[in-house]
Amino acid sequence: MPRPASSHIDLAGSEALALQVLTFLLSDAPRLERFMSLTGLGSADIRAAAETPDLQAATLEYLLSDESLLLTFCQEAGVDPMSIAPAHGILAKHGQ
Structure with a gap:
């Protein structure tokens, strides 16, 4: 079942989502190699x-690309695809 829509995502949820994406990338050698090459x-x-x-923001930006x-x-x-961009925005602001 998809997670709730993006409008209620907070910093902790954004961090957890980014780590989940990173784990997803790490679990597949070709995906990981491409991520490392581009970053x-x-x-x-x-x-x-x-x-x-x-x-974390870079990981979500990569996924969005x-x-x-x-x-x-x-x-x-x-995960609801509509939750990725708001999570990226939260992490990008937090990282500044």
Whole structure:
């Protein structure tokens, strides 16, 4: 069942969602390689920065940039696709 719509997402929910997306990317070698290639991060960098607002926002931004990946994640995770952009906005503001 999809999670509730995006209008009620808060910082904690945004952080949890970003970590869920990161786990999704880490679980598939081709997805992870592409993410690391486009972000310039190595596996050690990802581990060290996983809980920072900047990496969390970048993870959601990456997901938003690829509709197919976004829809795959949302279907597998049972997440409303409309919750990703608001969560990204919250994390981007928090990281500033």
